[in-house]
Ligand SMILES: [Zn+2]
Protein backbone atom coordinates (compact mmCIF):
# COMPACT_ATOMS: atom_id res chain seq x y z
CA UNK A 1 0.00 0.00 0.00
CA UNK A 2 1.43 3.38 -0.98
CA UNK A 3 1.69 6.37 1.32
CA UNK A 4 0.08 9.50 -0.13
CA UNK A 5 -0.65 12.89 1.35
CA UNK A 6 -4.21 14.16 1.30
CA UNK A 7 -4.99 17.90 1.22
CA UNK A 8 -7.01 19.56 3.94
CA UNK A 9 -10.76 19.38 3.27
CA UNK A 10 -12.23 22.54 1.74
CA UNK A 11 -15.25 24.39 3.18
CA UNK A 12 -17.78 22.05 1.51
CA UNK A 13 -15.78 18.84 1.90
CA UNK A 14 -16.15 15.86 4.20
CA UNK A 15 -13.14 13.84 5.34
CA UNK A 16 -14.09 10.19 5.80
CA UNK A 17 -12.01 7.41 7.33
CA UNK A 18 -12.78 4.46 5.09
CA UNK A 19 -13.76 1.27 6.93
CA UNK A 20 -14.73 -0.83 3.91
CA UNK A 21 -14.91 -0.33 0.15
CA UNK A 22 -16.39 -2.54 -2.53
CA UNK A 23 -14.83 -3.46 -5.87
CA UNK A 24 -17.07 -2.60 -8.82
CA UNK A 25 -16.59 -3.44 -12.49
CA UNK A 26 -16.19 0.27 -13.26
CA UNK A 27 -12.98 0.36 -11.17
CA UNK A 28 -11.56 -2.40 -13.33
CA UNK A 29 -12.65 -0.59 -16.52
CA UNK A 30 -11.04 2.65 -15.35
CA UNK A 31 -7.87 0.76 -14.46
CA UNK A 32 -7.78 -0.44 -18.07
CA UNK A 33 -7.99 3.16 -19.31
CA UNK A 34 -11.76 3.46 -19.76
CA UNK A 35 -14.11 6.45 -19.40
CA UNK A 36 -11.50 9.16 -19.77
CA UNK A 37 -10.31 8.86 -16.18
CA UNK A 38 -7.07 10.85 -15.84
CA UNK A 39 -4.06 9.14 -14.30
CA UNK A 40 -2.41 8.75 -11.89
CA UNK A 41 -5.60 8.30 -9.90
CA UNK A 42 -6.88 6.68 -6.73
CA UNK A 43 -9.86 4.56 -7.81
CA UNK A 44 -12.60 3.12 -5.58
CA UNK A 45 -16.20 4.28 -5.47
CA UNK A 46 -18.11 2.12 -3.02
CA UNK A 47 -16.68 3.52 0.20
CA UNK A 48 -18.19 3.36 3.66
CA UNK A 49 -16.67 4.88 6.75
CA UNK A 50 -16.79 7.33 9.60
CA UNK A 51 -16.76 11.10 9.23
CA UNK A 52 -13.59 12.55 10.74
CA UNK A 53 -13.87 16.21 9.84
CA UNK A 54 -16.16 18.49 7.89
CA UNK A 55 -15.65 21.86 6.20
CA UNK A 56 -17.30 24.91 7.74
CA UNK A 57 -20.21 24.93 5.28
CA UNK A 58 -21.18 21.28 5.81
CA UNK A 59 -24.31 20.74 7.88
CA UNK A 60 -25.51 17.40 6.49
CA UNK A 61 -23.17 15.18 8.55
CA UNK A 62 -20.88 15.59 11.54
CA UNK A 63 -17.76 13.86 12.87
CA UNK A 64 -18.55 10.36 14.12
CA UNK A 65 -21.42 9.77 11.69
CA UNK A 66 -21.41 6.50 9.77
CA UNK A 67 -21.67 7.20 6.05
CA UNK A 68 -21.95 5.47 2.70
CA UNK A 69 -20.35 7.26 -0.25
CA UNK A 70 -22.09 7.12 -3.58
CA UNK A 71 -21.81 8.65 -7.08
CA UNK A 72 -21.41 12.40 -7.26
CA UNK A 73 -23.88 14.83 -8.81
CA UNK A 74 -24.02 18.61 -9.03
CA UNK A 75 -27.29 19.16 -7.21
CA UNK A 76 -28.19 22.11 -9.42
CA UNK A 77 -28.80 21.04 -13.03
CA UNK A 78 -32.25 20.22 -14.43
CA UNK A 79 -31.87 16.49 -13.75
CA UNK A 80 -30.72 17.05 -10.15
CA UNK A 81 -33.36 19.70 -9.49
CA UNK A 82 -35.99 17.35 -10.90
CA UNK A 83 -35.00 14.60 -8.45
CA UNK A 84 -32.97 12.51 -10.91
CA UNK A 85 -29.34 12.91 -9.78
CA UNK A 86 -28.27 9.71 -11.57
CA UNK A 87 -28.75 11.62 -14.84
CA UNK A 88 -26.91 14.74 -13.67
CA UNK A 89 -25.58 16.81 -16.56
CA UNK A 90 -22.19 16.88 -14.79
CA UNK A 91 -21.96 13.09 -14.29
CA UNK A 92 -18.94 12.55 -16.53
CA UNK A 93 -17.03 15.56 -15.27
CA UNK A 94 -17.69 14.92 -11.57
CA UNK A 95 -17.31 11.15 -11.46
CA UNK A 96 -14.71 10.39 -14.09
CA UNK A 97 -12.83 13.39 -15.44
CA UNK A 98 -11.98 15.05 -12.14
CA UNK A 99 -13.72 18.39 -12.68
CA UNK A 100 -12.58 19.42 -9.19
CA UNK A 101 -8.88 18.84 -9.66
CA UNK A 102 -8.07 22.47 -8.85
CA UNK A 103 -9.90 22.23 -5.52
CA UNK A 104 -8.62 20.76 -2.28
CA UNK A 105 -9.11 17.07 -1.69
CA UNK A 106 -6.66 15.48 -4.02
CA UNK A 107 -3.75 13.28 -3.11
CA UNK A 108 -0.08 14.09 -3.46
CA UNK A 109 3.02 12.02 -3.61
CA UNK A 110 5.91 14.39 -3.10
CA UNK A 111 5.28 17.13 -5.63
CA UNK A 112 3.11 14.98 -7.90
CA UNK A 113 -0.63 15.42 -7.82
CA UNK A 114 -2.70 12.27 -7.85
CA UNK A 115 -6.32 12.52 -8.98
CA UNK A 116 -8.60 11.98 -6.02
CA UNK A 117 -12.20 12.63 -7.06
CA UNK A 118 -13.13 9.38 -8.79
CA UNK A 119 -16.91 9.21 -8.26
CA UNK A 120 -16.40 12.14 -5.92
CA UNK A 121 -14.56 9.94 -3.43
CA UNK A 122 -11.52 7.83 -4.57
CA UNK A 123 -12.08 5.45 -1.69
CA UNK A 124 -9.41 2.82 -2.32
CA UNK A 125 -7.57 4.61 0.46
CA UNK A 126 -7.63 4.85 4.22
CA UNK A 127 -9.19 8.34 3.92
CA UNK A 128 -11.34 9.97 1.26
CA UNK A 129 -12.76 13.41 0.67
CA UNK A 130 -16.38 13.54 -0.40
CA UNK A 131 -19.11 16.18 -0.50
CA UNK A 132 -22.58 16.42 1.03
CA UNK A 133 -24.09 15.53 -2.36
CA UNK A 134 -22.58 12.01 -2.34
CA UNK A 135 -22.30 11.33 1.40
CA UNK A 136 -25.23 9.48 2.96
CA UNK A 137 -25.54 9.12 6.74
CA UNK A 138 -26.69 5.66 7.80
CA UNK A 139 -27.83 3.96 11.00
CA UNK A 140 -25.00 2.92 13.30
CA UNK A 141 -26.25 -0.58 14.08
CA UNK A 142 -25.77 -1.74 10.47
CA UNK A 143 -22.46 -3.47 9.49
CA UNK A 144 -20.57 -0.43 8.19
CA UNK A 145 -17.71 -2.48 6.67
CA UNK A 146 -19.92 -3.88 3.91
CA UNK A 147 -22.39 -1.01 3.38
CA UNK A 148 -20.30 0.71 0.69
CA UNK A 149 -21.48 -1.73 -1.98
CA UNK A 150 -24.93 -0.16 -1.66
CA UNK A 151 -23.46 3.06 -3.11
CA UNK A 152 -23.05 1.72 -6.66
CA UNK A 153 -23.39 -1.92 -7.74
CA UNK A 154 -26.12 -3.00 -5.38
CA UNK A 155 -28.27 0.13 -5.78
CA UNK A 156 -27.88 -0.22 -9.55
CA UNK A 157 -29.40 -3.71 -9.60
CA UNK A 158 -31.93 -3.18 -6.86
CA UNK A 159 -32.99 0.24 -8.14
CA UNK A 160 -33.37 -1.03 -11.71
CA UNK A 161 -36.07 -3.41 -10.50
CA UNK A 162 -37.65 -1.32 -7.73
CA UNK A 163 -37.44 2.14 -9.34
CA UNK A 164 -36.75 2.00 -13.08
CA UNK A 165 -38.72 -1.07 -14.15
CA UNK A 166 -40.96 -0.69 -11.08
CA UNK A 167 -41.76 -4.41 -10.97
CA UNK A 168 -45.14 -5.05 -9.39
CA UNK A 169 -46.51 -7.81 -7.22
CA UNK A 170 -47.34 -10.87 -9.31
CA UNK A 171 -45.26 -9.83 -12.33
CA UNK A 172 -42.58 -12.05 -13.83
CA UNK A 173 -39.00 -10.94 -14.44
CA UNK A 174 -35.95 -12.38 -16.20
CA UNK A 175 -32.51 -11.19 -15.18
CA UNK A 176 -29.75 -11.68 -17.74
CA UNK A 177 -26.38 -11.94 -16.00
CA UNK A 178 -26.42 -12.61 -12.25
CA UNK A 179 -23.17 -11.08 -11.07
CA UNK A 180 -23.35 -8.55 -8.23
CA UNK A 181 -25.76 -6.24 -10.09
CA UNK A 182 -28.00 -9.08 -11.32
CA UNK A 183 -28.11 -10.78 -7.91
CA UNK A 184 -29.11 -7.45 -6.34
CA UNK A 185 -31.91 -7.38 -8.91
CA UNK A 186 -32.95 -10.89 -7.85
CA UNK A 187 -33.22 -9.78 -4.21
CA UNK A 188 -35.16 -6.67 -5.25
CA UNK A 189 -37.55 -8.82 -7.30
CA UNK A 190 -38.29 -10.78 -4.12
CA UNK A 191 -38.94 -7.49 -2.29
CA UNK A 192 -41.34 -6.51 -5.12
CA UNK A 193 -43.17 -9.88 -4.75
CA UNK A 194 -42.59 -10.95 -8.35
CA UNK A 195 -44.27 -14.27 -9.11
CA UNK A 196 -41.45 -15.69 -11.23
CA UNK A 197 -37.82 -14.60 -11.05
CA UNK A 198 -35.73 -16.16 -13.81
CA UNK A 199 -31.95 -16.01 -13.52
CA UNK A 200 -29.91 -16.36 -16.73
CA UNK A 201 -26.14 -16.81 -16.60
CA UNK A 202 -23.26 -18.77 -18.10
CA UNK A 203 -22.01 -19.84 -14.66
CA UNK A 204 -23.82 -22.56 -12.75
CA UNK A 205 -22.27 -21.30 -9.52
CA UNK A 206 -23.97 -17.92 -10.02
CA UNK A 207 -27.33 -19.58 -10.71
CA UNK A 208 -26.93 -21.48 -7.43
CA UNK A 209 -26.50 -18.20 -5.53
CA UNK A 210 -29.49 -16.74 -7.38
CA UNK A 211 -31.53 -19.70 -6.13
CA UNK A 212 -30.47 -19.00 -2.52
CA UNK A 213 -31.53 -15.38 -2.93
CA UNK A 214 -34.98 -16.23 -4.24
CA UNK A 215 -34.81 -16.80 -8.00
CA UNK A 216 -37.47 -19.34 -8.98
CA UNK A 217 -36.31 -20.53 -12.41
CA UNK A 218 -32.96 -20.80 -14.17
CA UNK A 219 -31.44 -20.73 -17.63
CA UNK A 220 -27.85 -21.81 -18.13
CA UNK A 221 -26.70 -19.64 -21.02
CA UNK A 222 -24.15 -20.77 -23.59
CA UNK A 223 -23.14 -20.18 -27.19
CA UNK A 224 -25.89 -22.41 -28.62
CA UNK A 225 -28.65 -21.60 -26.13
CA UNK A 226 -31.47 -19.32 -27.28
CA UNK A 227 -32.14 -17.87 -23.86
CA UNK A 228 -35.31 -16.01 -24.91
CA UNK A 229 -36.85 -19.30 -26.05
CA UNK A 230 -35.89 -20.88 -22.73
CA UNK A 231 -37.44 -17.99 -20.79
CA UNK A 232 -40.64 -18.26 -22.84
CA UNK A 233 -40.73 -21.99 -22.22
CA UNK A 234 -40.48 -21.40 -18.46
CA UNK A 235 -43.03 -18.56 -18.48
CA UNK A 236 -45.40 -19.18 -21.41
CA UNK A 237 -46.07 -15.95 -23.30
CA UNK A 238 -42.96 -14.27 -21.92
CA UNK A 239 -42.09 -12.12 -18.92
CA UNK A 240 -43.29 -8.68 -17.84
CA UNK A 241 -39.79 -7.37 -17.14
CA UNK A 242 -36.35 -8.21 -18.52
CA UNK A 243 -33.15 -6.75 -17.15
CA UNK A 244 -29.71 -7.06 -18.77
CA UNK A 245 -26.54 -6.57 -16.75
CA UNK A 246 -24.11 -8.18 -19.20
CA UNK A 247 -23.73 -5.42 -21.77
CA UNK A 248 -23.62 -8.08 -24.47
CA UNK A 249 -25.52 -7.30 -27.66
CA UNK A 250 -26.85 -10.84 -28.04
CA UNK A 251 -27.99 -10.88 -24.43
CA UNK A 252 -29.88 -7.59 -24.92
CA UNK A 253 -31.60 -9.07 -28.01
CA UNK A 254 -32.59 -12.16 -26.05
CA UNK A 255 -33.84 -10.07 -23.11
CA UNK A 256 -36.05 -7.96 -25.38
CA UNK A 257 -37.32 -11.11 -27.16
CA UNK A 258 -38.32 -12.69 -23.86
CA UNK A 259 -40.95 -10.03 -23.07
CA UNK A 260 -44.69 -10.45 -23.11
CA UNK A 261 -47.14 -7.77 -24.34
CA UNK A 262 -46.40 -4.35 -22.76
CA UNK A 263 -43.18 -5.77 -21.31
CA UNK A 264 -40.36 -3.52 -20.06
CA UNK A 265 -36.68 -4.06 -20.82
CA UNK A 266 -33.93 -2.29 -18.87
CA UNK A 267 -30.17 -2.26 -19.32
CA UNK A 268 -27.29 -0.83 -17.29
CA UNK A 269 -24.23 -1.40 -19.46
CA UNK A 270 -23.61 -0.03 -22.94
CA UNK A 271 -23.12 -2.92 -25.37
CA UNK A 272 -19.72 -2.86 -27.04
CA UNK A 273 -21.27 -3.70 -30.41
CA UNK A 274 -24.19 -1.79 -31.82
CA UNK A 275 -27.58 -2.97 -30.64
CA UNK A 276 -30.51 -2.72 -33.02
CA UNK A 277 -33.75 -3.51 -31.28
CA UNK A 278 -36.53 -5.14 -33.28
CA UNK A 279 -38.69 -2.02 -33.62
CA UNK A 280 -41.58 -3.91 -35.24
CA UNK A 281 -41.77 -6.28 -32.28
CA UNK A 282 -41.44 -3.35 -29.89
CA UNK A 283 -44.26 -1.40 -31.50
CA UNK A 284 -46.67 -4.28 -32.06
CA UNK A 285 -46.05 -5.64 -28.55
CA UNK A 286 -46.18 -2.23 -26.88
CA UNK A 287 -42.73 -2.93 -25.43
CA UNK A 288 -40.56 -0.32 -23.78
CA UNK A 289 -36.83 -0.08 -23.29
CA UNK A 290 -35.06 1.88 -20.57
CA UNK A 291 -31.41 2.82 -20.19
CA UNK A 292 -30.70 2.90 -16.47
CA UNK A 293 -27.99 4.67 -14.47
CA UNK A 294 -27.47 3.79 -10.78
CA UNK A 295 -30.92 2.21 -10.64
CA UNK A 296 -32.52 5.68 -10.75
CA UNK A 297 -31.50 5.82 -7.12
CA UNK A 298 -31.95 9.01 -5.13
CA UNK A 299 -29.26 7.93 -2.69
CA UNK A 300 -30.42 10.02 0.31
CA UNK A 301 -33.59 7.96 0.39
CA UNK A 302 -32.76 4.72 -1.39
CA UNK A 303 -29.58 3.69 0.47
CA UNK A 304 -31.22 4.01 3.93
CA UNK A 305 -34.20 2.10 2.53
CA UNK A 306 -31.99 -0.79 1.37
CA UNK A 307 -30.38 -0.86 4.81
CA UNK A 308 -33.84 -1.03 6.46
CA UNK A 309 -34.72 -3.95 4.19
CA UNK A 310 -31.42 -5.66 5.03
CA UNK A 311 -31.89 -5.18 8.78
CA UNK A 312 -35.36 -6.70 8.57
CA UNK A 313 -33.98 -9.73 6.71
CA UNK A 314 -35.59 -8.91 3.37
CA UNK A 315 -32.50 -7.88 1.40
CA UNK A 316 -29.57 -10.15 2.36
CA UNK A 317 -26.90 -8.42 0.27
CA UNK A 318 -24.22 -9.58 2.73
CA UNK A 319 -24.44 -12.97 0.97
CA UNK A 320 -22.77 -11.40 -2.09
CA UNK A 321 -19.79 -10.09 -0.17
CA UNK A 322 -16.34 -11.62 0.39
CA UNK A 323 -14.02 -9.56 2.56
CA UNK A 324 -10.34 -9.06 1.74
CA UNK A 325 -7.70 -6.99 3.49
CA UNK A 326 -6.99 -4.02 1.20
CA UNK A 327 -3.49 -5.32 0.44
CA UNK A 328 -5.05 -8.26 -1.45
CA UNK A 329 -6.72 -6.06 -4.04
CA UNK A 330 -5.06 -7.74 -7.05
CA UNK A 331 -6.09 -11.18 -5.85
CA UNK A 332 -9.64 -9.91 -5.38
CA UNK A 333 -9.80 -8.54 -8.93
CA UNK A 334 -8.67 -11.95 -10.20
CA UNK A 335 -11.15 -13.84 -8.02
CA UNK A 336 -14.03 -11.65 -9.16
CA UNK A 337 -13.21 -11.95 -12.85
CA UNK A 338 -12.95 -15.75 -12.62
CA UNK A 339 -16.32 -15.91 -10.85
CA UNK A 340 -14.80 -17.36 -7.67
CA UNK A 341 -16.33 -14.54 -5.62
CA UNK A 342 -19.24 -12.21 -6.38
CA UNK A 343 -18.42 -8.96 -4.64
CA UNK A 344 -15.09 -8.26 -2.95
CA UNK A 345 -15.08 -5.71 -0.14
CA UNK A 346 -11.78 -4.38 1.11
CA UNK A 347 -11.33 -3.62 4.75
CA UNK A 348 -8.77 -1.40 6.42
CA UNK A 349 -7.14 -2.22 9.72
CA UNK A 350 -8.08 0.70 11.99
ZN1 LIG B 1 -26.72 17.78 -11.67
Ligand SMILES: [Zn+2]
Nearest residue numbers: 024026152153
Ligand atom coordinates in the same frame (compact mmCIF):
# COMPACT_ATOMS: atom_id res chain seq x y z
ZN1 LIG C 1 -19.73 1.02 -9.69
